[in-house]
Amino acid sequence: MIQPAPTILIVDDIPENISTLFDFLDTHDFEVLVARDGETAIELIEYEMPDLILLDVMMTGINGFETCQRLKANTKTQNIPIIFMTALSNTYDKVKGFNLGAVDYVTKPIQQEEVLARINTHLTICHLQQQLQTKNTELKTKNIELATKNTELEVKNAELDAFSYMVAHDLKNPLSHLISMSDILLEEFSDDISSYASQCVQHIFQSSEKMIGIVNALLLLASVSKQDVELIPLDMGDIIYQVQQRLTSMLKKYQGEVIIPEKWPIIEGYAPWIEEIWVNYLSNGLKYGGQPPRLEIGATPEGNMIRFWIRDNGDGLSQEAIAKLFTPFTRLHQTSEEGHGLGLSIVQRIVEKLGGKVGVESQPGNGSVFYFTLNKSTLEIAGL
Template identity: 45%
Template sequence: MEHMEADVMTQKQILVVDDIPSNLHLLFRYLKRLDFKVLIAENGEHALKQLGYCHPDLILLDIMMPGVDGFEVCRRLKKNPATADIPVIFMSALTETIDKVTGFEVGGVDYLTKPLQYEEVLARINAHLSLNELRQTLTHKNAALRQQNKELQAFGHTVAHDLKTPVNGLLGSAEALRANLGENLTPRADKYLSFINQTSQKIRHIIDALLLLSESREAEVALTPLDMPSIIDSAIQRLETRINTFNVEITMGQNWPQAIGYAPWIEEVWVNYLSNAIMYGGMPPQLILDAVLDEPHGQVRFQISDNGLGVAPELQEKLFIPFSRIGSQRLPGHGLGLSIVQRIIERCGGNTGMHNRDKGGACFYFTLPSTSLSKG
């Protein structure tokens, strides 16, 4: 009989489990000749005992054995984190489909039917050793990437915190200089101080957005029932200057079904939605805030409608992508807002979206689980 040469790296270790000595002997000689390290076990209990002190690269496992059969051996291997990653190829004279299906259900990666064809045995071994080696390589790379990503997030969080102090210092210094100059403040100096103030405010908003993005990725928060009207009032107070500058008209709905979420994050969502509505609303912006209970899905839908031009269909898909913009702006923006909104709402168990209104303008919404669903 002509034999294929082993394709995989030599000195891979294989455990062969079979209760028939002649089968063990033939497989041992065949695999040993191909430079594999070969361990043998005469039954399931012997195999499990060996696996307590060795970690083979692959297991060839007979099914019909006295005592602990091959299916049970595989079940125990897959339940043990120390051996769960070892590929198991079943060997059996059982040819029924149900037996093959059972082999895959308990964690086997392949199934060889006896009598064995050694060229096929080697081909299956090579294939699964290569796949497992690739899987382990990807697992290690993913772990390294996760660690790098974690370190990068920690660095960004630290930098953002460190930047807040000098930015707040700029704002305070500009206000102090304006107050000290008093009547001596020239129009040109006033213009420069206003520019410092606006630019510093923009930088601070970006820093706050980056901190919120980092927090929404990593922080574990408790979701509790929300007092949504109070949360909206706080958001409106934070935007009081913009609201007064652009003569914004805000109409609040009367019905606010209770939902669960994390109040500080949800306030940021409203600040973002309100800011966008002011940017892209009509002249002056007319905003309607309300909520609807989506009882079949156990969600509350919160929405804000404006009287602007709406959003072109080809741009709607880009709205929640970081650093995307939807057109000319009345106020400076940084393109992070809606992507952060989406992340926050998903962390709270809801979703986000928008649509253009039939009567003009856009409607942006987010959903959160209702308290009735959480109690159920």
């Protein structure tokens, strides 16, 4: 698309000056307008807006300073760049022109190449300013749209969280009844039903337990974002002991070895949530570590944070797999192990709520180190 030629308005009361400038600018492909005094220039601009004004200071009628002042007072014309043409050489008059809003000045007698250079410079600056203003306007519009979308998304997420919590909560009771009834059937009536029926009841029992695990995970995931808890100093050793008790059957099933340090730092946290972090990390290590799994856990100070970690002896993870971690309902290991892909997303939500971060360091063939960070307790910082 061909851009139209810039329009220059020459305002001068000396015909010879006008003629010389007109011919010179015309040969350089400018559209040139002419006014013999300030009043005429102001009237002319009402009908045709120039891109730049060359304005003589000393004129009959209103002088260049007053003309400039009136143009800058008008919102329609205030952004037109004005270059003064003046024979005045004292600093006061130059500064007065700049204070009134002029962008530049040239001294008489006019040097044509100098005028051309200054015109092109200020047309370029003006064009860039217009582009910047347009981009700023577009950015403001986009920001408003983004804020609106974010508000809508927050509402939708709140509705989804509420719906998930309601569904999970309402499913928990009937699932608990299924587990209880199928357990009673297996315990008290196993001799009265066929082997096939016993297998079916066992399947109902196992499926119900799996579903209740998913429901509990969903309820925990939803409650973490909503629940405000009091953070208190915690001894990680006590929490690890509770975790080991919960995972006793898994440790026996997988014949897993867990190497635990004798001493732990004191951190600020909420014990039930931190217990869930370790349960998820350790159970994943037992399922997907080596055969048999050998897990080492520990803690490393990082400023006012403590980095807790678990190192496994599994096959390790690719960078592509690492990028998918901590995403709800994502399972990376295509094995026969049961899972619903909520564990690591629960870990991430808990840790971020507690002011820390999660991550993993791994390479295929070299095992993995899963970690999370938590704030040191003020007791730990004070060395107590």
